[in-house]
Amino acid sequence: MTLVDSRLSSDGRAHVGGPSLPQERRLVTEIPGPRSRELLARKNSAVARGVGITLPVFTDVAGGGVLVDVDGNSLIDFGTGIAVTGVGNAAPRVVAAVHEQVDRFTHTCFMITGYDSYVDVAEALNRLTPGDHDKRTALFNTGAEAVENAVKIARSYTGRPAVIAFDHAYHGRTNLTMALTAKSMPYKSGFGPFAPEIYRAPLSYPFHDGLSGPEAAKRAIAMIEKQVGAASTAAIIIEPIQGEGGFIVPAPGFLTALSEWATANGVVFIADEVQTGFARTGAMFASEHERLVPDLIVTAKGIAGGLPLSAVTGRTEIMDAPHVGGLGGTYGGNPIACAAALAAIESYEHDGLVARAGEIEQIMKARLSERQASDRRIGDVRGRGAMIAVELVDPATGEPDAALTSRVAAASHAAGVILLTCGTYGNVIRFLPPLSIGDALLHEGLDVVAQALEAA
The missing domain is CATH 3.90.1150.10 (Aspartate Aminotransferase, domain 1)
Incomplete structure (x- = not known):
């Protein structure tokens, strides 16, 4: 019987995860009991x-x-809190880091007095996310909150209103992110009206459309240019692999073609890696599979081993567009969550x-x-x-x-x-x-x- 700890298990793999629990399926009552x-x-x-x-x-x-x-x-x-506890639940590194931080202090609000762990997380994300360009990061609480701020940043940088999302997309449950999300039930039904200037383009869905990546991108770009116009478009936002929409992997070349079009037209390309980030797809970020370098990348879920934390990371000139005080939030980058994130990132990189x-x-x-x-x-x-x-x-x-x-x-x-x-x-x-x-x-x-x- 394998016990979970930070030592090598009987199969020679270093397991990371919570307390020493027998790694077995065991039913002693009906479900639910x-x-x-x-x-x-x-x-x-x-x-x-x-x-x-x-x-x-x-x-x-x-x-x-x-x-x-x-x-x-x-x-x-097989759920991990919807892709959150990738390092394992109650992972030893995360638990130790949280205990240490709780003993020091639980909150100050980074916008009032700073603390080093916020900066440490920002530096780690600037280093880990795709691309070797100069980057900046801002921390928030949830994936939806980070998506909203990515849109704010893109609109501030471009001075344009329109945002393009895709069929089958899921980006959150707040008003703006519900507008970005495609599926009505259970996420949107009865909760409108939604934020304006959100437009939807067709996704590459190989199982259903049979198109190559470039063909699917050509179809999406034609819709954007005809129905919205590049000059009005602040950002394209897309999940490199769709999550709630059905784990749809676009055909090769689709994401690259969209990114190239965005760059050529001054449109900010936002990769929503809330579910795909942090080793989940066999790369630190799913964008890497297509050698994609987003202008902005949104992360959450697996970032902190179960504690609420999210981030927007991107090109310095874009991230620095909003005025001082334009980004933030009372709990964004909470010190306990930051400590957990640093421990989780250590596990992703070294375990x-x-x-x-x-x-x-x-x-x-x-x-x-x-x-x-x-x-x-x-x-x-x-x-x-x-x-x-x-x-x-x-x-x-x-x-x-x-x-x-x-x-x-x-x-x-x-x-x-x-x-x-x-x-x-x-x-x-x-x-x-x-x-x-x-x-x-x-x-x-x-x-x-x-x-x-x-x-x-």
């Missing part, structure tokens, strides 16, 4: 109805590749997690592609690193099969695997295991999903 059902009843009486829970179990402790609920069930974690994401990709794609060969309901297997998806379809028509997807997820949950779905049509199963997961647990989780698909 009695204590989780009790807490769910309390949640329903105390928490707003709009705050849902995908899998109604309540966590007691988590680490490595497992989450243990209050009933003692140990579940395989082999970029390479580990590549290993996870090889295992998952091999298993899922083998399954696809004998199951016509699996229309597509795609993704990079530890960000892999299967798109489920009706084999007779090729239409999205959201009902099948829901059944597979529910059966996986009942069998002790935390599994998330996504996609504009609700027919994509996404796999986001922590980079600290061991091979045996990864295979077992895939076995459970395969059994759920068979039963469905």
